[in-house]
Amino acid sequence: MKYDYAVIGACKAGLTAVETLRERAPEASILLINGEDRLPYKRTQLTKKLASGFSPDDFSLKDEGWYSDNSIELWNNTRVLEIDKEKHELICSDGRTAVWGKLLIATGAIPFQVDIPGREFVKHLRSAADTEILRAELLSCRRVAVIGQGVEGVEIAEQCRKMGLEVHLTGRDSRLMQRWLNQRLSGKLLSLFKSEGVHCSFSRDVSNITKEGDHYRVHSPGEVLEVDIVLASTGIRGNPALAEALGIYGKKGIACDTSLQTRIQDIYAAGDAVEVPSGWPRGLWHWAEYQGRTAGMNMSGESQKIENIPTRLKCEPFGKFYFSMALPDVNEDDKSTVFFDDKRGYLKIFEREGRSVAALMEGLSKDDSKILEKGIHQGMPAESLASSFI
Known part of the structure; x- marks a missing residue:
């Protein structure tokens, strides 16, 4: 054929x-x-x-x-x-x-495999079939360790908690979703997770995982987690x-x-x-x-080249909307303005030479994030872009 x-x-x-x-x-x-x-x-x-x-x-x-x-x-x-x-x-x-x-x-x-003794006990989620098998296993568990605090680790931890499991979210990062959120939004996300009963520990390098009967022990300096299943999202x-x-x-x-x-x-x-x-x-x-x-x-015969275009990430743990766009591309000398940080939520826009280049938002809607994304692609001035939300 x-x-x-x-x-x-x-x-x-x-x-x-x-x-x-x-x-x-x-x-x-x-x-x-x-x-x-x-x-x-x-x-x-x-x-x-x-x-x-x-x-x-x-x-x-x-x-x-x-x-x-x-x-x-x-x-x-x-x-x-x-x-x-x-x-x-x-x-x-x-x-x-x-x-x-x-x-x-x-x-x-x-998935990147954690290069530690006991890595064969770690489970990853990459396909729909993986997820179906994993969900069936989780239904018979009480305690779960999730290694990795990026967006996927955060979402897995949230879903496990919604299943009624005792959830321990751990990893080597110093805060949640540190690539995509600033200190303020990572802190708000941590407060949300604590209020929902998720246990979080940071700056922990998992050294090894051992099996004790039907349970597992996740070892890191100063901490040993005893759980029924170990999940990982480590890149x-x-x-x-x-x-x-x-x-x-x-x-x-x-x-x-x-x-x-x-x-x-x-x-x-x-x-x-x-x-x-x-x-x-x-x-x-x-x-x-x-x-x-x-x-x-x-x-098909056209000539196009990929560029490092502004990228965005959306996350809705426990019904709270987080939006981050192009944060990894922000320079130290870019101007930044927090337009609000109150009951409505949070909005911060980064500006370079009069053009919006990145943004962080929490607590508003998906429709608001589309407006924000479009404004950054168009390079609107930060004040003009923020006026859509104020």
């Missing part, structure tokens, strides 16, 4: 690339290979639906009819085992093969499957140029699988979408 374009991985980057290719090449034959047992879905919902559970189609990105209506060949529940770069051929785990003109590898990321790296065999894997992901083309002609990569420069975002939904669109445009 021959295809003009083949995309391996039905994550947001892969599916966006397929949409872009179909828009720009209406007559092209397109294959999308999905390694999971359900239609492509919004992965960021997994850490938000752990407590309530979900059905296989609850957050599908497209219904089944969309693929046939757009002449997209979708192969579900199969993995690519081998890519022949000379013959432009790939072989799948179910025995099917395909010949491609141009290929995109969008195989996502895998990601690009999935090395396929890329290592092709010789295109770098230190943390697939090496590409700014057009998202690898060093092998006609092979591209996008999404969390890609190695990006230090300080650039990764692991974010809209960043994967941006890469998928850029890769699709380049594969």
Whole structure:
């Protein structure tokens, strides 16, 4: 079977690339290979639906009819085992093969494994199937340790607490979500977690994990947590499957140029699988979408390059809305103004040469965050942008 374009991985980057290719090449034959047992879905919902559970189609990105209506060949529940770069051929785990003109590898990321004795006892959440299995295990637990205090760790801890578990959130960071929140908002988030009964400890390097019967002990200096299950969210790296065999894997992901083309002609990569420069975002939904669109445009013959665009993060632990945009890109000499910090919530905008470049918000709405995001993309003056909320 021959295809003009083949995309391996039905994550947001892969599916966006397929949409872009179909828009720009209406007559092209397109294959999308999905390694999971359900239609492509919004992965960021997994850490938000752990407590309530979900059905296989609850957050599908497209219904089944969309693929046939757009002449997209979708192969579900199969993995690519081998890519022949000379013959432009790939072989799948179910025995099917395909010949491609141009290929995109969008195989996502895998968790960083904590490099400590007992790491085999740690469980990670990356797929819908992982989440279903993990939820079933949590239903028989009373106490859980969550290692990692970024956004995913925060969301997992919140969901476990909603399941009625005793939750211990620990890690090496000095505060919650320290990459995306300032000291003030990290403190407000900590107060919220304490009020909901989540136990938080900081600046703890987990040294080892031991198993004692059916329970586990998480050891760190000055602390031993006795729990029924250990979960971790300690970062990601690009999935090395396929890329290592092709010789295109770098230190943390697939090496590409700014057009998202690898060093092998006609092979591209996008999404969390890609190695990006230090300080650039990764692991974010809209960043994967941006890469998928850029890769699709380049594969179809247009010339586009990725840039370090402003990125944003939204989080709603225990019903409280937190929004952060481009905070990691803020410079020391950028002007910053707190426009309010009261019962309404919190708003801080960072400005450079008269243009808004970053913002932090808490307590308002998703619609307000869209206004804030648009204003930063447009470079509005901070005072003018803040007037929308005051």
